[in-house]
Amino acid sequence: MEMAISFHNSYLKAPSINPNPKLPLPKQLFGLNLSSLSSFNSKTTCLKFRSRNLTKPVKCSVSQATQPATEKKSQLMRRRDIRNIAIVAHVDHGKTTLVDAMLKQSKVFRDNQFVQERVMDSNDLERERGITILSKNTSITYKDTKINIIDTPGHSDFGGEVERILNMVDGVLLVVDSVEGPMPQTRFVLKKALEFGLAVVVVVNKIDRPSARPDFVINSTFELFIELNATDEQCDFQVIYASGIKGKAGLSPDNLAEDLGPLFESIIRCIPGPRIDKDGALQMLATNIEYDEHKGRIAIGRLHAGVLQRGMEVRVCTSEDSCRYARISELFVYEKFSRIPAERVEAGDICAVCGIEDIQIGETIADKTSGKPLPAIKVEEPTVKMAFSINTSPFVGREGKYVTSRNLRDRLYRELERNLAMRVEDGETADTFIVSGRGTLHITILIENMRREGYEFMVGPPKVINKKIDDKLLEPYEIATVEVPEEHMGAVVELLGKRRGQMIDMQGVGSEGTTFLKYKIPTRGLLGLRNAILTASRGTAILNTIFDSYGPWAGDIITRDQGSLVAFEDGSSSSYALASSQERGQMFIGPGMEVYKGQIVGIHQRPGDLSLNVCKKKAATNIRSNKEQTAVVLDTPLDYSLDDCIEYIQEDELVEVTPSSIRMCKNPKFAAAKKSR
Numbered sequence: 001m002e003m004a005i006s007f008h009n010s011y012l013k014a015p016s017i018n019p020n021p022k023l024p025l026p027k028q029l030f031g032l033n034l035s036s037l038s039s040f041n042s043k044t045t046c047l048k049f050r051s052r053n054l055t056k057p058v059k060c061s062v063s064q065a066t067q068p069a070t071e072k073k074s075q076l077m078r079r080r081d082i083r084n085i086a087i088v089a090h091v092d093h094g095k096t097t098l099v100d101a102m103l104k105q106s107k108v109f110r111d112n113q114f115v116q117e118r119v120m121d122s123n124d125l126e127r128e129r130g131i132t133i134l135s136k137n138t139s140i141t142y143k144d145t146k147i148n149i150i151d152t153p154g155h156s157d158f159g160g161e162v163e164r165i166l167n168m169v170d171g172v173l174l175v176v177d178s179v180e181g182p183m184p185q186t187r188f189v190l191k192k193a194l195e196f197g198l199a200v201v202v203v204v205n206k207i208d209r210p211s212a213r214p215d216f217v218i219n220s221t222f223e224l225f226i227e228l229n230a231t232d233e234q235c236d237f238q239v240i241y242a243s244g245i246k247g248k249a250g251l252s253p254d255n256l257a258e259d260l261g262p263l264f265e266s267i268i269r270c271i272p273g274p275r276i277d278k279d280g281a282l283q284m285l286a287t288n289i290e291y292d293e294h295k296g297r298i299a300i301g302r303l304h305a306g307v308l309q310r311g312m313e314v315r316v317c318t319s320e321d322s323c324r325y326a327r328i329s330e331l332f333v334y335e336k337f338s339r340i341p342a343e344r345v346e347a348g349d350i351c352a353v354c355g356i357e358d359i360q361i362g363e364t365i366a367d368k369t370s371g372k373p374l375p376a377i378k379v380e381e382p383t384v385k386m387a388f389s390i391n392t393s394p395f396v397g398r399e400g401k402y403v404t405s406r407n408l409r410d411r412l413y414r415e416l417e418r419n420l421a422m423r424v425e426d427g428e429t430a431d432t433f434i435v436s437g438r439g440t441l442h443i444t445i446l447i448e449n450m451r452r453e454g455y456e457f458m459v460g461p462p463k464v465i466n467k468k469i470d471d472k473l474l475e476p477y478e479i480a481t482v483e484v485p486e487e488h489m490g491a492v493v494e495l496l497g498k499r500r501g502q503m504i505d506m507q508g509v510g511s512e513g514t515t516f517l518k519y520k521i522p523t524r525g526l527l528g529l530r531n532a533i534l535t536a537s538r539g540t541a542i543l544n545t546i547f548d549s550y551g552p553w554a555g556d557i558i559t560r561d562q563g564s565l566v567a568f569e570d571g572s573s574s575s576y577a578l579a580s581s582q583e584r585g586q587m588f589i590g591p592g593m594e595v596y597k598g599q600i601v602g603i604h605q606r607p608g609d610l611s612l613n614v615c616k617k618k619a620a621t622n623i624r625s626n627k628e629q630t631a632v633v634l635d636t637p638l639d640y641s642l643d644d645c646i647e648y649i650q651e652d653e654l655v656e657v658t659p660s661s662i663r664m665c666k667n668p669k670f671a672a673a674k675k676s677r
Helices: 069-073 095-105 124-129 156-168 184-195 214-227 261-270 405-415 440-452 486-498 529-536 575-584 642-648 668-676
Strands: 002-006 046-050 082-089 136-142 145-151 171-177 199-205 238-243 248-250 283-285 288-292 296-305 307-309 313-317 323-327 330-335 338-341 344-346 350-354 364-367 384-390 423-426 432-437 457-459 467-469 472-485 502-509 514-522 542-552 564-567 585-587 600-604 610-612 653-657 662-666
Touching: 082 095, 082 156, 082 184, 082 261, 095 136, 095 145, 095 171, 136 261, 136 330, 145 156, 145 261, 156 184, 156 296, 156 440, 171 184, 171 214, 171 261, 184 199, 184 214, 184 542, 199 214, 199 261, 238 261, 248 261, 330 344, 384 405, 384 440, 405 423, 405 432, 432 440, 440 642, 440 653, 472 486, 472 529, 486 514, 486 529, 529 542, 529 642, 564 662, 575 585, 575 600, 575 610, 600 610, 600 662, 642 653, 642 662
Parallel strands: 082 145, 082 171, 171 199, 199 238, 564 610
Antiparallel strands: 002 046, 136 145, 238 248, 283 296, 283 364, 288 296, 296 350, 307 344, 313 323, 313 364, 330 338, 330 350, 384 432, 384 457, 423 432, 457 653, 467 472, 472 514, 472 542, 502 514, 564 600, 585 600, 653 662
């Protein structure tokens, strides 16, 4: 087989005629030394050679992407002036920081404008936790080409956000850390991108790290493509080496340009423009929903066919049988870092639509007369559930604004409108609701948002969602990866073994004495594991998980060895009582705090619960002694966050959530059941 490679690109022209000396040139291509080609005419020169491995023309590494034969036959055409891309990666591999650099270098902000770090993480909760929770849109312009960029979450719990936005894009930037390489969430997002048939550009980020190992990362990424049954064309991916925080990129790790020019060029060259039916009937899939106090619900999505105009009458379809009519009141497109009003949007662009009050994610905005719905968005099923109920503690109504079951029900069902991966169903009683999600973090973010909105309620411990197939009980398993220093590896391995984890891989990482452990473990075993691993490794271990599959029931798992210290009566805690109580375990409360009977005030140092009187006052007598009173020294109480409390509680315990406080208590229903026995 003969294969021709034509040099038409500024990157691959001979060095003597490189029009842009800032952009680096690859030294070799398929083992050929390009520096020796300076005497060739770059416009006409073709190299012919035989190859066994490559069966199709190289797409973006060498020449402009060739159109597939199937596309030529169809009526669809590609827009050359737009690129729609999503930036996907594992958590903390630098997606949002890379978007920051892309926005700055494309002159989205003024030179004297103050721009905070991770500008795409606009949510308060995202800034506090340093993670991306919701996918967000922006756009930049590079050489007369508009690039719509969607920043996505990296945590597996928010995988539903990634799955739905892949409908809007034609390619992805797969960001991989230069030391860690492909991680569990990298596999998940890449699998989804390949299933959609999207073009992939691999960005090896943080290339300036001292222990960077780009060759290992590229080989591991290529093996991941093979594992996920990628096509030959997909496996021939373009690689860009970058440092997002410095705003530099290049085609080799040792030769970075002074800006992100090579990255922008790769996006233009490797990711195709949107395939559209320009003259067809209007079709737009609502992929995301936002809410504005003045404009109401705003539907965001990509226009697949036709033209959308302001004031246009449209049909909103959920299926062939279920359609309704509406009118577009306002139309917006994304330009730079804001929404710009538009009179008209052509197929291929991403836009925001106002005027349809009851629009839902997954519905199609179609032509009024001949419009047909697009396929609905499919997301994977949840694996963890938690019970939400009204607050029944003696302190109910003191701090919260919304406390009734009706308030709770309305808020939970409203969450379903934009959170596709979540499920809500009524519980055993009228004031209990079962919320299912992708993981504890997925549900915890909802709890935290509700708390800040003024809701007061109680939540039970997380439970896995089991399946029964052919009378066999199956439970969800996850792939857990742990990076831990060698000196703490033994304690971590013992901990994972107790929780029915099976080791798949173990290897050294970089030059920092870190060991990489890979386990397949039941989701039940992961509940409460993060704190335990941090304790065992003195805060140095990094745990990442991703759903793998359903497997046989692994047997009983003990997630907590110690019991709880429970308040004996209502009242205010005293230093005198806490001084003797702290000998029984670690306390959650300090002196002067109000407690109620059944509230968990500490961790018992032994198995089983222990009731304590933390409100006991020292008896006042009229006897005086010359002996000096010894000062009471109290230990600092444990300060548990919402995530910590949810990890800590067991079957018969609840977390009381209010806007000002987070408390834990024993479930009164379980206590009543024990008494009746």
